[in-house]
Amino acid sequence: MRISQKVKRILDNYESDNPGTKGNLARILMHGKLGGTGRLVILPVDQGFEHGPVRSFAPNPPAYDPHYHFQLAVDAGLNAFAAPLGMIEAGADSFAGAIPTILKVNSSNSLARPKDQAVTGSVRDALRLGCAAIGFTIYPGSDDQFAMMEEIREMAEEAKAHGIAVVIWSYPRGGDLTKDAETAMDICAYAAHMAALLGAHIIKVKPPTAVIAQDAAKKVYEAQKIDVSTAAKRFAHVVQACFNGRRVVVFSGGEAKGDDAIFADAKAIHEGGGNGSIIGRNTFQRPRDKALELLGKLIEIYKS
Amino acid sequence: MRISQKVKRILDNYESDNPGTKGNLARILMHGKLGGTGRLVILPVDQGFEHGPVRSFAPNPPAYDPHYHFQLAVDAGLNAFAAPLGMIEAGADSFAGAIPTILKVNSSNSLARPKDQAVTGSVRDALRLGCAAIGFTIYPGSDDQFAMMEEIREMAEEAKAHGIAVVIWSYPRGGDLTKDAETAMDICAYAAHMAALLGAHIIKVKPPTAVIAQDAAKKVYEAQKIDVSTAAKRFAHVVQACFNGRRVVVFSGGEAKGDDAIFADAKAIHEGGGNGSIIGRNTFQRPRDKALELLGKLIEIYKS
Amino acid sequence: MRISQKVKRILDNYESDNPGTKGNLARILMHGKLGGTGRLVILPVDQGFEHGPVRSFAPNPPAYDPHYHFQLAVDAGLNAFAAPLGMIEAGADSFAGAIPTILKVNSSNSLARPKDQAVTGSVRDALRLGCAAIGFTIYPGSDDQFAMMEEIREMAEEAKAHGIAVVIWSYPRGGDLTKDAETAMDICAYAAHMAALLGAHIIKVKPPTAVIAQDAAKKVYEAQKIDVSTAAKRFAHVVQACFNGRRVVVFSGGEAKGDDAIFADAKAIHEGGGNGSIIGRNTFQRPRDKALELLGKLIEIYKS
Amino acid sequence: MRISQKVKRILDNYESDNPGTKGNLARILMHGKLGGTGRLVILPVDQGFEHGPVRSFAPNPPAYDPHYHFQLAVDAGLNAFAAPLGMIEAGADSFAGAIPTILKVNSSNSLARPKDQAVTGSVRDALRLGCAAIGFTIYPGSDDQFAMMEEIREMAEEAKAHGIAVVIWSYPRGGDLTKDAETAMDICAYAAHMAALLGAHIIKVKPPTAVIAQDAAKKVYEAQKIDVSTAAKRFAHVVQACFNGRRVVVFSGGEAKGDDAIFADAKAIHEGGGNGSIIGRNTFQRPRDKALELLGKLIEIYKS
């Protein structure tokens, strides 16, 4: 595998990692149509766990089949495909070597009351399934956040020792956080920074709004005249919170929405120096040709 | 053991599993009168734990003896016999090789208040007792659901590494779920899908009703015009939720009921593409000859 | 050690156990005056933990000394002596080989509020102290029952792998159970059955009353016309719940009571097919000669 | 090391222990001015943890230095010195071989609300620091008592396997216990007995009062006419609860008090057959020469 200069510089930021882990990061960063650019588009399919199969796949029934998603990610030229254990198991052999996979090792569901997730996969699973990385969600703010952080700490240590990269979904939720606070600028940057401090190689957060939720933070935004009035500036601010760009950060698309909004997000991420998008429902809930079309355009934005 | 083309195609869906685990799945799928058809009838006897010995066995006292159930399963030509530790221990040697066994490794009882189960067996037990699989119940929705999922995750990893198949009983219960919701169409499909994502080889759920319990799901059923008005369509919908048929799914019979209802269920399961029935009280609570007769007819339905 | 035909048939029921474990069961079943009959009388001395030393030993002060109990069990020709760690440690060397011992590995006390017990001994302890078995109490119904069951599951697996037999004290308590329900016929049979399903070799329960506590069970007792009007019939019903007699079941004596009541119990146990008595306070709280006299008569009943 | 006949007889009571553990018990029993008499005086310095440094050491500031206590115990000719990890670490090398040490492996503090302690040392620590024993506090009656008992069970098993002796501080506290009940005669005897059953080699309790706290116990005290009207009789009663004297039992001094009260306690302990005193604040909170004088007199009492 040839490593581009751009990717080489990114890998250099992971200076404490062993060659195995860097190799897996490189697999993700060099794969697909954005391979070598330092930008990524990842397909995550854990919505069946989070929202149930009907809400996730009924709009486009072929998506009930795990192979559909592997093939979509491959054909769209994405960087990686992320999913929970059972879905990876169902296609790992057919698509071995075809696309880097990220084993999502914890999951919640819409029947649950606590703001927590169940650990549903392991580093050992990732190894036997040939995954390049594990993915783990933390809920900063939740009363279970410390337990979640301790779970990923332990799994990340094991992953790094075995050459597996670590992706952290950092989603503020629970505790004293209001709905607005969950996507507030200060909270989002905080969530991204904590993921970086926890040792994530790749950080996934939601696009932040212009809300500032914490009073103590608000004072600083005002005193330092930090401008977060545009999406691009907000994405750039999150990049800053990720060790000033030393860690790869990608943004989720959130709920299904119009294509224009998706492209606007991507342009702003690109402009703000973010590394890319992780986009699920907006792709697999539409017919395959439409999904490929949308992903193609998205990739063009990041290539520009 | 000759493997039929039908079973070979089913095994191919378990593409990440090692030959040991596939071998045990094959033992179950190739055994008995339905061997090779891709359909199964399994005898589960954990009701003594769940409801007590009197409610379970007094209607047919020979059933107090564990050997009775082994023999019934063998003589009826079923695919497998599932029971908790003590019951398997009591017959494993006498019936070694006579029928594939599934060690039910967790159990609740009718004296319990929390919606949880105790882990009462292990993979190591399954290995020493020559079992083909472990069986584990999760209660999606329960406040203990994450802990239960983490237990089976750990046990499933160990099972798969040792060539033991994994059967998940996925029974929504507890939390905010109403009694009706427990068997609602959307919840049942969700429960089956989560079992698949947790890495189950065989999924066991209850037959769904036409109720849709979650508002967010209801919108999708309506928008997508999903027809779940007949039992067969509901079973087919559950099959879809099991990775579009890539995972074996069987349905429990529920409370003791009339034979016609049992046969109607089986026909609908068969028509909907479900893999079979797991039927306990409706067999062992009647005299042995009646039970054999009922099981014989059931098998005929699945053979048709 | 010569094994009687009677004991050989009992051992055959433990068909999944290794020769080490069967050997230890045989040690208990072949020891003492009832050796070889398939009947047992066991001396348990954990009352010091459960009720305190004064309530247990002050009526017969020599009983403060652990050696007193070892010697009593030996001289009375009992099958085994059961006690917590410290008491076994205090006599295990002096009485090595003189009588099979059962290490009681969990204990509660009368200062405790939760319906639970502390694990106070281990399989490793049992091995170093030359014990034939471990003894463990579960409280079916208690809110801690699942944790207790998981503790004995783990210890039983370890015990069986090391050739140590497992005795379960199954005492319904806590949760929604009323005082009456704790010794009700249906609950007692249920408790015995759960111990059997948990893999116990020897089951210890309290003598059941004629009360039926659960409505769902009551219907079955009535529908099936199950006669539990006499003590012997109730004991026989418990034996049935123990895999139709495939597992050894003994009955505790409960609070100190008149000798006639004790003998009546034993006769009924014997008549009902129960395997024997486990009798503590009614023996060691009276002078040694009186205790030997009582135990002698008890043994005669079981020999008849 | 020459072992006196008296100590030999005591060691014989620990009949299940390995030579390593007996050797460490012998080190304690043969050391200092009371060496060989079967009586002990131990210096415990965990008050800094329990009450803070100022309340513990300000009355005699040299006592802030860990070496002060080692030296005091050595110079006074005591049997052993007990303290938490940091304090033992601070002097273990300077005083290696000079005096047997007991590593206090759990501790509470006066800022804590739950009736529990933190485990703050390990058997491995005891081994690397050359300690003869570990010391552990249980709070019988506390809602955390079962967890505490399970902690010492596990540590005691490890200690005994590595030749380390086990000292249990058994202090009833919490739950339904009133302040008076904590030192009541029946509760103290019960606490001592539970420590013995948990496998302690040396038991430490507080001097009991004449109060009888439990109704069920009161009946027995009255029925059996147990006389606990004098301190000596109460100490003798505790000795009885320690396997009729088969286990070494020492009594703490409690709060700082007058010398006469201390000597009276010691005389009563001696008369009642108790093995000695464990005395902290009453020694190290006074000037060194006064402490040596007091300890000298105390030792004389036990030598008489």
Place this chain on the structure above:
Amino acid sequence: MRISQKVKRILDNYESDNPGTKGNLARILMHGKLGGTGRLVILPVDQGFEHGPVRSFAPNPPAYDPHYHFQLAVDAGLNAFAAPLGMIEAGADSFAGAIPTILKVNSSNSLARPKDQAVTGSVRDALRLGCAAIGFTIYPGSDDQFAMMEEIREMAEEAKAHGIAVVIWSYPRGGDLTKDAETAMDICAYAAHMAALLGAHIIKVKPPTAVIAQDAAKKVYEAQKIDVSTAAKRFAHVVQACFNGRRVVVFSGGEAKGDDAIFADAKAIHEGGGNGSIIGRNTFQRPRDKALELLGKLIEIYKS
């Protein structure tokens, strides 16, 4: 590395530690401009975790980059740099050998409700990253304090066995403690003493106020006429609580404040015999040249 006489004497106080651990303590004590003096200034950068990236780094944006802090610590000639996992990982290779690092292995955040921290690093991490020590925060008084103490106990045992030094941040908080009590003289001394008893090599506390929070302590301060009226006397009192100076103790700067206050603190620490300062926000939140200037002056104070 040449070890000064001063440092040699300090190392002698850690008499139970192995040469590996002493070597790492020596690395810290001999490094930088204060190397060999027995005094230290340490740069801690865990504020991004505790308060978020914006509140921590926005006042001086280059500080978003982990390398900034490594370089600052190196250029200022400090003794060590302390930070959570991700930040150490981001610079450990570039600055290998350039400055001793302390891996902060637990962290809280301002979104959390419980007074607890998540374990976010391990001894194994410290070893692979070449750290000289681990840093761990306890919250004495918190309802989670026992769990925190047990975490550091386990990690400290592992650290010491692998030659890694242990730094404990002892910050009273939670439970019944008022805000004033958190920095009260008696509580601060108590917190420092507990850290020492837990086996810390280096203790970090906040500067104490003249408040005495506990009644029982107040009596002793009055009775013993302990003068804590000046900062220097209060620092000396804390040193006394650290085994009379046998353990290194450093003081945090607390919130950003005027330079004069910082220098006054340092002078008082120096006069009181404290070992130094651990100072974060007051340095990295100002421009680099100003920070170097401030640190230079601070070092001069400790050199005087």
